[in-house]
Structure formats: C-alpha cells, structure tokens
Amino acid sequence: MKVGAHVSISGSRVSSDEETPPYNDIRNAVHRQRAFGGNCGQIFTTSPQVWAQPEISEAAAAGFREETETQLEGPWVIHSAYLVNLCTPKEDLRRKSKESMQAELDAAAKLGVPYVNVHLGAHTGAGVEGGLDNAAGVIDDLDVPDDVRILIESDAGSGTKLGGEFEHLAGIIDRTETDIGICIDTAHTLVAGNDLTTPEAVDETIGRFNDEVGLEYLEYIHLNDSKHDVGTHKDEHAHIGEGHIGEDGMRAIVNHPDLRDLPFALETPTEDGRGFAWNIEKVKELHEA
Template identity: 40%
Template sequence: MVQVGCHVSIAGSIDLAVGRARERGCDTFQIFSRNPRGWSAKDLDFEVADAFRAAVGASGLGPVVDHMPYLPNPASPDDGIYEKSVAALTGELRRCSLLGIPYLVTHLGHHRGAGTDAGQERVIAAVNRVLVDAEVGDVVLLLENTAGEKNSVGSTIADISRIMDGIDAKGKIGVCFDTCHAFAAGYDLRTAEDVDAVFGELDDLIGLEHLRVVHLNDCKGTLGGGLDRHEHIGLGSIGEEGFRHILRHPAVRDLPLICETPVDEHRDDAGNIAKVRELAGT
C-alpha cells in the first residue's frame, strides 16, 4: 500500500495542519513551518511545538516533511543573499528538530549567471556549514531536483550527485525527487522503460538508499521544457500511464509520496490522493 499525502496549511496554528491532513485522507503530509514568502520567522512557541508533536503522534500520520521557504538561494553569488540563505536553512533545520519533523526539503537555488560549477560549490559550502551549525540530531536535509529553468542548480541527477559528493555529513542528507521537475528537466517518465532508466541512473550516481521522499506532481509543460508548473496527477504531460509505472516501481513503492498539486474545479487534494491510490493499485 502506498504512503501518500499532500502539502497542507498551518494557518491559525501549526498543530492544526495535522487535522487538515487527516481530512484530506493523508498517510503522510508536508508543511511550511512558517510564512514561505518572507525572510524573517517568528520563533516557535514550545507549547505549540509540543501540541504539534502530540497531534502527529495521536494521528498515526507520518513521516512529516517540512519545506524550505521560497526566498533562500544557497547557490547565489550575492554574499548578502547567500548569508541570509545559510541562516534561513540553519533556522529551519532547528525548527524541524523542535517539531520532531524528520525531513526538510530544500531547493538548491540559482547561480544567477555565475555558472553551474560556481553555483554547486556555493551549495556545497552552505550545506556543510549548516549541518555543523544547526546541531539538529536526526533531521535529514533532502536536496530536491529542479525543473531545468535558466540558471538553476540541481536539475540533473549528475548535478545532485556532485553536490552530495562534496558534503561531509553524508548521513544527514538525502534526495527528494520531484516528478514534475524531472520531466520538465528532460527525464521522460511516461513508459516503464523510461521510469526504469531514470531510477537506474539515480541508483548508479547517488544510490536509491538516499532517495527518501517523492514529490508526486504531473507537469503542465513539455518534456525538457523547463516549466515548473504542477498539474493534477494523470492530467498533465506525464499522464495516468506514466504515474502507473512510477507508482509501481520498487524504488518508489515504499516511500512517502507528497502531492503538491492544484486545488481547482477539476480536483482537490483528496481527489489527487485517491487518484494516486487508484493508479498504484491499492
């Protein structure tokens, strides 16, 4: 049986996210632990953190996944943005530790014209600093593949492999694989052979043991088009047949699957979760 959920809001209080996840039929779920569109974050109240932990424990849902806010850019050549990004990443890891969240997903950012190699070196240095400074116990930082947009870092499996090779604390990092981003970056996922090839490359260059979470999203754009636009499961360019192959692949079958799909007149979160279970054959 697949372990599927979606991203849910923390509006009102972070512990309320657990009830929202249950309402949508989640087995697992993802949150932003704070406002994702700003740099500053209010410190977590210990009572609220305890309430969140208690709600998660009582719900039986998990693992919970936290996602970094939008503004940090650990590949930036701008020293001011870079230092703020390192501080934000350190702070978010500490928030995960306080909340009992085992995984933090981060985008790798954009090099803004400095070049892929330079961007990768900035990310490596940032992650090495953060994993020393944060002192966060069992929290694992997951590097997410990007969609191949201009100046992006981490759009290929080889890119992520090179970054991971440069990180000292190998046991503190892993991979979050986003299906929409992969397709937009040129990784075809529409046939069984394509899916085997993609996860075979990931196994060869990184190791499937490092794949911890899958962001399960269809893609509005074309193969290799570099468009980071998520679509409902089966209604985009990957399609139902592609997701049937993805969901039945042994590399994915037992992992937490997080839908970051739209909510509109076509389908809501519960509808996408139901579609995942249907295509997975559960």
C-alpha cells in the same frame, strides 16, 4: 502507502487550557492532512515568500508531535522558504539563506520532523561548479540537529538554476561533508528532460538516477503531474494522471519497487473543482495493493 499533501498551518487554534498564540498554529497541519485523506506530507513553518523566522510555541510543538504520532503514518517534511539560494555568489543572500535554513532545521528538531527540503537555487553567473561549491559551503556551515536531514530537491532546470540534472544532485552529495539526502519532484524531473510517461521510461530514469546519484540517497518524492512536456523546463503542476506524465507514468511511479515504500507528498493544484483530496484518492487508486 505513505501519501499526503503540502498543507497549510494558517490560522490560530483555540484551546481552553492555553492562551491562543498570535500566529499560525502548526497543529492545524495534522487535522488538514487527515481531512484530505493523507497520512504524511509537507508544510511551510512560515511564509515562504519573505525572510521570516518560524514562531512555534512549546505547547503547539508538543501537540504537533503527539498528534502526528497518534493520527498519521508520517513522516513530515518542512519545505524551506522560496527565497533561499544555496548556490548564490552574493554574500548577503548567502547569509540570509543560511540563517533561514538554520531556523528551519531548528524548527524541525523542535517538531520531530525528520526532513527539511530545499532547492539548490541559481548560480547567477558563478557557473555550475562554482554554484555547487557555494551550496556545499552553506550546507556545511549549518548546525544540523540530530535526527534531521537536509533533502535537496530536484529542479525543473530553467535559467541558471541547478538541480535539474542528476549530475548536479550527485555533485552536491560529493562536495558536502554533511549527510544529505534527495527529494525527487516528478514534474520537475519530467520537464528537466527525463521521461516518466511509460513503465519502461520510469525504469530507465530510475536506473539512471541510481547510477548517477544512488537510490540510497532518495528519501522523499514530490508526486506531481506536469502541464508541460519532457524537456520544456516549465514548472507548472497538474492533477495526478491528467498531465504529461499521465496515468501510465504515475501508476508506474507509485508501484515501482524502488519507490513504492517512500513517502509521497503532493503539490497538485486546486482547480476544476478538485484539490488535494481528489488527487490523494487518485494516487490510492493507482497504487496496487
């Protein structure tokens, strides 16, 4: 099973054979992932709360690639900055979003990471069709490196944010000339109005996704339980099996024949004395060999 967590790259890494760089070291992600019991996962390359360019030394990138190959099953996915809004009608935000995405795509190529994950963002008055047109325009303006694929993440669907409906995900695939994929977040999918609480509900939701979007586009899953119920559009993650999806739903998801071989990355909370290690172990318990 390919399961891991969204881990931090924070902190410098001291080495005897090179100068320690004055920024975070990407190699920290590998040993943190192993410490949590994961074998794949997700990272930010820089702070997601500001417009910042990834700063990754050649030595750190080479070390990350080597340690990933020898110590993890992979694959990694890079999560774009939270500020990125592909759907925006605002030219300045569009420009900044494009520049940020290009930097992440270039970092992915440097690190040997096959995916960059991004939310569609909010159309802020442009409307659903206009927002999807805007997003496709940004994506097609990017220079996507070989062996890197953009993944559009499903959203909780609050306000004018797009991606909460399968129709939005199909719409962006139809509009862009770029070979993009999809990352489904289970908590987002639930609160956007899709039942995942029983094996029957999981089957029905996956069937609708296949009919409307196509399972051939699904590349990664953010595996999160939810503190809020179906259709509430409230994005707050819970420990695996202890939210509104529950153990029955989570067991059905991680063992579903159309999903079980995909990589799962957890974005579960650290609270109640439990964190990523507890949640990864819980997923492994639910997964049937």
